[in-house]
Amino acid sequence: MTTPVLQAEGLTKTWGGVRAVDGVSFALAPGEMLALIGPNGAGKSTLFNLLNGQVRADAGRVRLAGDDVTGLPPRKLWRRGVGRTFQITATFASLSVAENVRLALLSHHRRVFSFLRPSGDLFAEEAKELLDRVGMAAQLQKACGVLAYGDLKRVELAMALANRPRLLLMDEPTAGMAPEARQALMAQTAAIAQAEKIAVLFTEHDMDVVFGHAARVMVLDRGRLIAEGAPEAVRADPRVRESYLGKQG
Amino acid sequence: MAFDWQGLVVQGLNGLASASSLFLVASGLTVIFGVSRIVNFAHGSLYMLGAYLAWTLTAHGPFAELGGFWGFWGAILSAALTVAALGALVEMLVLRRLYQAPELFQLLATFALVLIVQDVALLLWGPDDKFGPRAPLLRGATEIFGARFPLYELFLIAVGPVVLGLLWLLLHRSRFGILLRAATHDREMVAALGVDQKRLFTGVFALGAGLAGLGGALQIPREAVTLHMDMAVIVEAFVVVVIGGLGSLGGAALAALIIGELHAFGILVFPRITLVLVFLVMAVVLVLRPQGLLGRGAATAPVAAPAPPLPGPMPGPLRWAAIAAAVALVGVAPFLGDYPLILLADFSVLVLFAASLHLIMGPGGMASFGHAAYFGAGAYAAALLFKHLAAPMEVGLIAAPFAAGLVGLLFGWFCVRLSGVYAAMLTLAFAQIAWSISFQWVEVTGGDNGILGVWPSGWARGRLVFFYLSLALSAAGVLLLRRIIRAPFGLALRAQRDSPLRAEAIGLDGFLLRWIAFAVSAALAGLAGALFAYGKGSVFPSFLGIPRSVDALLMVLLGGVQTLTGPIVGAIAYAGLQEQLARLTDCWRLVLGVVILALVLFFPRGLAGAFRRRDA
Amino acid sequence: MLHGVGRRGLMAGVAVAALARPAVSRAQGGPIRIGEINSYTAQPAFLGPYRNGWLLAQEQVNAAGGIDGRPLETVFRDDAGKPEDAVRLAGELVNAEGVALLAGGYLSNVGLALGDFARQNKKLYAASEPLTDALVWSRGNRYTFRLRPSTYMQAAMLVEEAAKLPAMRWATVAPNYEYGQSAVKWFRELLAKKRPDATFVGEQFPALGRIDAGATVQALERLRPEGIFNVTFGTDLLNFVRQGNTRGLFEGRTVASMLSGEPEYLEPLGEECPDGWIVTGYPRDDLNNETHVKLRDAYRQKFGELPRCGSIVGYDNVQAIAAMLRKARSTETEAMVEAFRGIRFPTGYGTGEVTFRAADHQSTLGAFVGRTKLEGKRGRMVDWRYADGADYLPGEAEVRAWRPQD
Structure with a gap:
């Protein structure tokens, strides 16, 4: 059996007496697309931040390809092959699309602390390739500050792929996008993930996206995992229906 | 001496009286900042106007004729109200046009007001210090533990809590106050609620100005009214506001209390500590609690507006014009007189100084109110090497950037962890600590008399050669900065400014980037400082004083933080204006203030931005 | 207001200086220019009366025929209390305005900076106000003379x-x-x-x-x-x-x-x-010797207010410089230095003559x-x-x- 890319063991986090995440354990295999769903306030964001290093866990461990990475800051996780996209896109507004991606490449290749060499053409080709894959090659020179929201999501994806990740953590990857665009972006993501054997963990509100692209679904409610399995099985789970899907009508 | 607890209690009361006065000024400042995010440099000027107006109103006009209790208090309150009205006027005429400008840009406008008020006060009230009348019924003193304690100080001790209470009522029990608190918390939300923001902001500014005016007016029975009151109070008020936590009234009260008491007791133990005490306290507080004592973190920290895309490259003709000007300068220099050469050498140095600050303010995204510390560190490194080791200029010029860079590494390690105004104020605190070392360690630094005789080596002593040397080193420094900004490091530096979250997520260490940038910036400021020292032949604590830090800040802001052209244009414009005006008129501060104000209103993106196109 | 009159007087002095700017005349018969640097904007209360006293003395010297027929003329500069600015302005006055000597200084560190400038550039500096002992002792030099009684x-x-x-x-x-x-x-x-x-x-x-x-x-x-x-x-x-x-x-x-x-x-x-x-x-009000009364009256008539201590310092410094120039009969620095050492002149206090000691260039003004x-x-x-x-x-x-x- 292969080592899971990501493994959570009994992750727990308490905010002011409330257990936002309560003993969550799961594993993610290479190339697998796993969706994390749950009602608002279920603890999805907290769990996500425990996994990406932004928040320190009260208890439990996170393993990346078998190594204990609990408590490592996000930038160190990136070095170990974790790429991220954010619920509200985070790109560098004053930099051009190409520069955004090139910077991610520079960081990956540890060329950031170079003080005198003009950065102009470093990794220009690689950046173009990555942007081509997400359909942004036509807008290389535009500043991110002036891009449309959907395009920013694509730039983020290209940046997340710059370190040849084995794991992508995507927080609400399609939030704020039009329905067709959502499907297209996730289809792109799925294709890349499959081609490069990248495991993907994503949270999502849009059930069409979840059931259309996830190989497996986890359901979080009040900090606990209440169901996990293939999309159909989860959809049929009565507890899930009661806590979550029921409310969605 | 027997343990004299009664004496200590009385000393504690002295501290309370100072704390109370300080709180009045600081409360206005913090209210204004909380809502409008304006760093109001002119707050001290409003305080001073309050005092002068109160002095005039108690001596002339209807209140003076009325006399007695009502005459006095009528004058005090009228002075405060007049200052409040002035504040509203300033907000409507000037600041309102600048809310969309980049962060800290309003600082330029308020600084221009400081200059204007200084000269207007001199013209209206003359240069002599004024003594106001004592307050009716509160003239004398009462006996407390065998020591005579002025009644007016007791009254002041009561005023602080009363004003705090009234402000609390205003904020929690009135519609204006509730809106004001909401705006402090979330400006956009209040706008969305359909509140007339303009009126709210004008009202807030009037309130803050009125508090400053009241603070000043209430001083007249206790302190002389002088032309230096503005600067004396503004720095201390800022310290109080920052220690307390920006926008927090309770914090301001607590911080005023701490500073007031520390002053009162500090002088018993270390009589010479008053120069640096408040800054030591601020440094400690900010290192331990980066949001101030009662600051509420993200909600009160200034939200950095997203940086606009970089302007496009300099238009061809303009670029050629700039290059042609530089070449012409080098070619014409031998035919200039000595004084133009001295000036040009000075300008070269100031350009490098401003450009070094630009690295951390523009690409780095951090403001520094204490950049003179590194300018001074370089200057003192050169001067101390000369004084103690008789090192020649060549050695000094090489050592200075290293020394300043080391100081930058030391101070920067603390400063770059903080954000926004907090970080800027911590740089100020360190700069003041450095200043007080240069001032008080007389055996080594010569104290305020400085170190003399730091002249260039023989070959560089001629004005022309020294100008070429200054120009060459400054140009080298600026070109180095330009390369750094365009290198991967510069890209990463801008990236961590734009989005710390994303920078971290692609493996960039924001702290390390800012720290290195801070040290590089400090090193180049140090080179500028050393050149300046050799140009003047001497080094003084004023090299690292607040005015020099402010100068650097103004040059960068005036030129624009967007590109490296900004500080270059800004430095030349600012220094050139000041030099010309000071020779033409005694009222150069007034004229300079008006000019800066006009520039700010017409070129809100800085002078350099005015010459460039925006990239699409 | 009283000081308003004084200010206009000051501005007039500056204007005269400004008008004369382009004509840097070293010719015999042209004015002898003095470069005066002080912290006018930083210390206006002390230095306004000081400049008035200076202008009064200059007027009197010139009315009496100047120095061998050449009038004195002063170019005033404001250092805003910063020694580094004072040094820059000293360079301007010496190089662009062609002044024969420098004077002024209120803050001690400004005085020391100007003193060092004088030593470096071999120009005479007649310090008026700075009180620091270092100016004539531990950091004294050949080109620096100080009028006021020191700390x-x-x-x-x-x-x-x-x-x-x-x-x-x-x-x-x-x-x-x-x-x-x-x-x-x-x-x-x-x-x-x-x-x-x-x-x-x-x-x-x-x-x-x-x-x-x-x-x-x-x-x-x-x-x-x-x-x-x-x-x-x-x-x-x-x-x-x-x-x-x-x-x-x-x-x-x-x-x-x-x-x-x-x-x-x-x-x-x-x-x-x-x-x-x-x-x-x-x-001031009770010092009723003849010299002082005349000075006090002239000052009040010209500026509409009474002199202050700074006024006497400004007045005396011009008198000292005038006496030195009369003795030197030259605006060449070394000649002026030699003339300054041991020069005697009557103080506006009316208490007799004052001398600049040759040993340390400190005046004996009391x-x-x-x-x-x-x-x-x-x-x-x-x-x-x-x-x-x-x-x-x-x-x-x-x-x-x-x-x-x-």
Whole structure:
């Protein structure tokens, strides 16, 4: 059996007496697309931040390809092959699309602390390739500050792929996008993930996206995992229906 | 001496009286900042106007004729109200046009007001210090533990809590106050609620100005009214506001209390500590609690507006014009007189100084109110090497950037962890600590008399050669900065400014980037400082004083933080204006203030931005 | 307002200087230009009257035919209290304005910076106000001359009086910078020589212009001194005195105070003026010798106000420079330096002639020592006498050892 890319063991986090995440354990295999769903306030964001290093866990461990990475800051996780996209896109507004991606490449290749060499053409080709894959090659020179929201999501994806990740953590990857665009972006993501054997963990509100692209679904409610399995099985789970899907009508 | 607890209690009361006065000024400042995010440099000027107006109103006009209790208090309150009205006027005429400008840009406008008020006060009230009348019924003193304690100080001790209470009522029990608190918390939300923001902001500014005016007016029975009151109070008020936590009234009260008491007791133990005490306290507080004592973190920290895309490259003709000007300068220099050469050498140095600050303010995204510390560190490194080791200029010029860079590494390690105004104020605190070392360690630094005789080596002593040397080193420094900004490091530096979250997520260490940038910036400021020292032949604590830090800040802001052209244009414009005006008129501060104000209103993106196109 | 007249006068002087700018004339018969640098915007209260006194003297010298027919002309510059600006302006005045010599300086560090500039550039610098002893002693040089009685001299004058009094336990209060520190140092040293039994029980060093007067007065009160040596001046003095009066700090105590008898500091005190302080100063209203009365009247007529101590300093500095120029018969620096050493000129105080000592380039201009007294709503100096500076200077051999050899 292969080592899971990501493994959570009994992750727990308490905010002011409330257990936002309560003993969550799961594993993610290479190339697998796993969706994390749950009602608002279920603890999805907290769990996500425990996994990406932004928040320190009260208890439990996170393993990346078998190594204990609990408590490592996000930038160190990136070095170990974790790429991220954010619920509200985070790109560098004053930099051009190409520069955004090139910077991610520079960081990956540890060329950031170079003080005198003009950065102009470093990794220009690689950046173009990555942007081509997400359909942004036509807008290389535009500043991110002036891009449309959907395009920013694509730039983020290209940046997340710059370190040849084995794991992508995507927080609400399609939030704020039009329905067709959502499907297209996730289809792109799925294709890349499959081609490069990248495991993907994503949270999502849009059930069409979840059931259309996830190989497996986890359901979080009040900090606990209440169901996990293939999309159909989860959809049929009565507890899930009661806590979550029921409310969605 | 027997343990004299009664004496200590009385000393504690002295501290309370100072704390109370300080709180009045600081409360206005913090209210204004909380809502409008304006760093109001002119707050001290409003305080001073309050005092002068109160002095005039108690001596002339209807209140003076009325006399007695009502005459006095009528004058005090009228002075405060007049200052409040002035504040509203300033907000409507000037600041309102600048809310969309980049962060800290309003600082330029308020600084221009400081200059204007200084000269207007001199013209209206003359240069002599004024003594106001004592307050009716509160003239004398009462006996407390065998020591005579002025009644007016007791009254002041009561005023602080009363004003705090009234402000609390205003904020929690009135519609204006509730809106004001909401705006402090979330400006956009209040706008969305359909509140007339303009009126709210004008009202807030009037309130803050009125508090400053009241603070000043209430001083007249206790302190002389002088032309230096503005600067004396503004720095201390800022310290109080920052220690307390920006926008927090309770914090301001607590911080005023701490500073007031520390002053009162500090002088018993270390009589010479008053120069640096408040800054030591601020440094400690900010290192331990980066949001101030009662600051509420993200909600009160200034939200950095997203940086606009970089302007496009300099238009061809303009670029050629700039290059042609530089070449012409080098070619014409031998035919200039000595004084133009001295000036040009000075300008070269100031350009490098401003450009070094630009690295951390523009690409780095951090403001520094204490950049003179590194300018001074370089200057003192050169001067101390000369004084103690008789090192020649060549050695000094090489050592200075290293020394300043080391100081930058030391101070920067603390400063770059903080954000926004907090970080800027911590740089100020360190700069003041450095200043007080240069001032008080007389055996080594010569104290305020400085170190003399730091002249260039023989070959560089001629004005022309020294100008070429200054120009060459400054140009080298600026070109180095330009390369750094365009290198991967510069890209990463801008990236961590734009989005710390994303920078971290692609493996960039924001702290390390800012720290290195801070040290590089400090090193180049140090080179500028050393050149300046050799140009003047001497080094003084004023090299690292607040005015020099402010100068650097103004040059960068005036030129624009967007590109490296900004500080270059800004430095030349600012220094050139000041030099010309000071020779033409005694009222150069007034004229300079008006000019800066006009520039700010017409070129809100800085002078350099005015010459460039925006990239699409 | 009174100072308005004064200001217009000042501006006129500047305007004359500005108009004459392009014509840098060194020709015989053209004006002799003096470059004057001072902290006009930083210290307006002291320096406005100073410039008035200067202009009055210049007018009188020129009315009397100038220097061998050449009028004096002064170019004024404001250093805003920054020594580095003063050095830049010195360069401007020497190189662009073609002045024959430099003068001015109020703050000690500005004076020292200008002195070093003079040494480096071999230009004469006639320092007016800076009090620091270093200017003529530890950092003295061939090209720098100082008019005003120094910190040491003023402290020595006060010690002489203080030593006669019974007070034994002394406390000091002084602004925290070189002037304040030196004054305290000299007072302690010189008093210890005259009264070995005197003790110093504590000191306060408030930041210049930032005194926390209530706390400072209270801190001094706790020490229960018999005598207080005060060096604060200007705003600090006003605040210190008001708090001290209210809290009874000065009752039953001897106070010796530097410069407090000068009108610039005494007048703003108004009815807060304390009684019986031993001060150095300038009893303008009661100094009724012929020379001074004439000067006082001329000044009042020209500027609509009475002269202050700064006015006399400005006036005397022009007189000294004029006397030097008459003797030198040249505007060549070395000739002027030689002429300046040992030059004698009459002071506007009307107390006789003053000389610049050849040994250390310090003038023997003195000051008045007396006591303060509140009369009606204003304070004045009483029981005063003129203390000749020559009597309060260390011997020439002694100071020669302190000066760098040049």
